[in-house]
Amino acid sequence: MVKKKTTLDFAAGDYVVYPKHGVGRVTEVEAQEIAGATLELYVVRFEKERMTLRVPISKAETVGMRKLSNKVTLQEAFSTLKGKARIKRTMWSRRAQEYEAKINSGDIVSIAEVVRDLHRGADQPEQSYSERQIYEAALGRLARELAAVEDIDEKSALTQLENVLIAA
Numbered sequence: 573m574v575k576k577k578t579t580l581d582f583a584a585g586d587y588v589v590y591p592k593h594g595v596g597r598v599t600e601v602e603a604q605e606i607a608g609a610t611l612e613l614y615v616v617r618f619e620k621e622r623m624t625l626r627v628p629i630s631k632a633e634t635v636g637m638r639k640l641s642n643k644v645t646l647q648e649a650f651s652t653l654k655g656k657a658r659i660k661r662t663m664w665s666r667r668a669q670e671y672e673a674k675i676n677s678g679d680i681v682s683i684a685e686v687v688r689d690l691h692r693g694a695d696q697p698e699q700s701y702s703e704r705q706i707y708e709a710a711l712g713r714l715a716r717e718l719a720a721v722e723d724i725d726e727k728s729a730l731t732q733l734e735n736v737l738i739a740a
Contacts, residue, residue: 582614582632582639587720590625591636591678593618595716601629620716640721641680649684649714653733654740657689664702671706680717686710691737 582588582598590596596616603612604626613626614637627637641649660667671690674682690707692699699707711733719729 587640588614588616589638589640589678589680589717590616590618590627592676593621593623593625594678594713595640595720596625599624602626620712636678638678641717643721645680646718646721649680650736652681652684653688653736655688657691658685659689664700668702668706671710675706675710675713680714683710683714687714687733687737688740693738 582601584598584600586598588596588598596618598614599617600615601612602615603610605611612629614629614632616625616627616637617623618625627635671686674686677683687707687710690699690703690710711730715726715729715733718724718733719726722729724732
């Protein structure tokens with residue numbers, strides 16, 4: 573049996589998805605000496621959050637860092653958005669935790685599920701503050717990845733997503 577090479581290989585300029593922070597761009601790959609050991613790091617810049625993260629190359633896969641979604645996965649996310657909202661009849665605090673976990677998983681289809689479930693049409697009741705916060709966080713993550721994949725700006729990506737939600 574041949575063992576597959578699973579280490580991720582990113583270069584400066586590549587867009588990546590870091591589960592807890594969304595889409596970022598690798599600005600460089602650097603080596604730092606920490607406690608006498610040389611560690612190779614991906615330096616990832618998140619423009620939206622104005623944050624830079626250094627991820628050890630050896631830990632990139634473990635923490636869930638991945639390449640941008642491909643067109644097939646993006647289509648799956650769009651199909652999810654068009655589906656019927658599935659809202660469990662559990663307490664809001666438990667659902668909120670589940671939604672946060674889905675957003676922080678970094679999985680674009682799971683994030684699309686959160687957007688679908690929390691989207692409110694014009695004819696539906698207003699969202700609570702915490703619902704709105706989670707919805708906007710999920711929508712923003714989805715829009716940033718769509719924008720990076722399609723090479724469009726985030727505003728156009730948001731418009732595209734909202735049109736899909738309205739048509740559903």
